[in-house]
Amino acid sequence: MTDNHYIHKKRSNVLTRVFLEDEALINKKLPKELLLRIFSYLDVTSLCRCAQVSKAWNVLALDGSNWSRIDLFNFQTDVEGPVLENISRRCGGFLRQILLKGCLSLTDNSLRILAQHCNNIEDINLNMCKKLTDTTAQALSKHCNKLQRVDLGSCSAITDLSLKALADGCSHLTHVNISWCANITESGVIALARGCRKLESFTSMGCVQLTNEAVGVLASHCSNLSAINLHGCTNLQDAAVLSLAEHCPNLLYLCLSLCSQLTDASLIVLAQRCHQLHTLEVACCSQFTDTGFQALARNCRLLAKLDLEECVLITDATLIHLALGCPRLEKLSLSHCELITDEGVRQLGTSPCAAExxxxxxxxxxxxxxxxxxxxxxxxxxxxRIELFDCQLITRIGIRRLRNFLPNIKVHAYFAPATPPPSATNARTRYCRCCVLL
Incomplete structure (x- = not known):
């Protein structure tokens, strides 16, 4: 054994003894309850590391009370059935929230064991757990009647049976996400609405089978709804929005993007009844005109975020109404609104609301x-931030002038490179536009 190796080993032994003495002192001086409270602030990785320090810390770190909230998103590719099953047995009734988003290997059997052991769960995120079927929702319904939030987004195998099961056993649900679950129909949503009347948030992006009747029943039974996302529910018509406005006057967030059958009648009824509206997303609602947004701006003065992308019929008149009627406007998208001119931007930009x-x-x-x-x-x-992609009349000079007044602004734009002299190219050469962050 070399001298250096001997010295290193001796130092290691000394440090180990010192640590063990300190650890013993810590364990003696601090009561178990206080140590547990300290451990409760650690994440999953830190708890696992602490569990390897000593037998005493192993017991403390793996105490179920420290595992009331588990987020396995960062480990999603490594989370398989046995891992979740062991966690379930360890946590038991202490577990309140578990995030399993993107854990593609998980199956119904593992979720059944989780539901059986952790029946006090209030919040579960199963987004993109693509192997799960209706069996998982049925297990949650049977064992987890305290469930308040469930995210089944992109669980493509689930059907109406899942929503009917949740309606039967989880009446305390307040937040539900079934986005991109293509097999969900109006039957499932109606059952959910009738069984879960405490719903506050409902997200169903891409559920193309959703109908006016389903939204009507949802609105009439769940009057506490404050956030609804119906992005891409392409079969919906004005009647659906009428139901929401009539029964859910406290709406704060509403997304109707890609609901292309809607007309100004939807905006007008929202203006009449939903005065608390904070965020409205209506991208690609191509039938909306200045008339609808005029009504909205006059009555919904709390609007802060508006997405009007591809509302192709609106003109500068809409910007004038927003400038006058929406003093709290923070974010506005006018992408592909090809009738907007400098005058509309002037009306908006020089208004007190925009300045503030x-x-x-x-x-x-x-x-x-x-x-x-x-x-x-x-x-x-x-x-x-300002987005200026494909605004061909905007120049670098204009952007630099803006940055002189707003030096921290992020400007996204692109410009065609300078055309090279004829001798350096031929007739067939094409130059693409380059994207720049200015």
Whole structure:
């Protein structure tokens, strides 16, 4: 054995003795309850490391009370059935929240064991757990009647049977996400609405089989709804929005993007009844006009976030109404609103609301916008980001001028590179536009 190796080993032994003495002192000086409280602030990785320090810390770290909230998203590719089953037995009734988003290896059997052992779960995220079927929802319904939040987004195998099971056994549900579950129909949503009347948030992006009747029953039975996302529910018509406005006056967030059958009648009824509306997303609702947004701006003065992308019929008149009627507007998307001009941006940018609150403005593919629009935004002192992709009348000079007044703003735009001299190219050469962050 070399001298260096001997010295290193001796130092290691000394440090080990010192640590064990300190550990013993810690364990003697601090009561178990206080140590457990300290451990309760650690994440899963830190708890596992602490469990390897000593027998005493192993007991403390693996105490079920420290495992009331588990987030396995960062370990999703490594989480298989036996891992979850061991966690379930360890946590037992202490577990309140578990996030399993993207844990693709998990099966119904593992979730059944979880439900059996951890029947006090209130929040479970199973988003993108694609192997799960209705059997999982039935297990949660049978054992976890305290469940309040469930995320089944992109669990493509589930059907109406899952929603009917949750309606039967989980009447305390407040938040449900069934986005991209293509097999869900109006039958499942109606059952859920009738059994879970405490719903506050409902997300069903891409559920193309959802109907006016389903939304109507949901609205009439769940009047506490404050957040609804119906993105891509393409069969919905104005009657669905009428039901929401009539029965859910406290709506704060509503997404109707890609519901292309809707008309101004939807915006008008929202304006009449939903005065608390904070966020409205209506991208690609191509039948909306200035008339609908005028009504909205006059009555929904708390609006802070608006996504009007591809509302192709709106003009500068909409921006004038928003400038006058929505003093708290923070984020506005006007991408592909090709009738918007510098005058509309001037009305918006010089309004008191924009100067105080506007932080994000999207103007992608607004072909009539010029550098003059950027000049109208220099008084928007809180503007953090502006999108200008494919605004071909915007120049680098205009952007630099804006940045002189707003040095911290992020500008996303692209420009065609300079055309090379004829001698350096031939007739068939094409130059693509390059994307830049300015």
């Amino acid at each position: 609150h506007l932080t994000v403005l999207d103007l992608d593919n607004c072909p009539l916008i010029t550098d003059a629009s950027l000049d109208h935004l220099i008084s928007c002192h809180n503007l953090q």
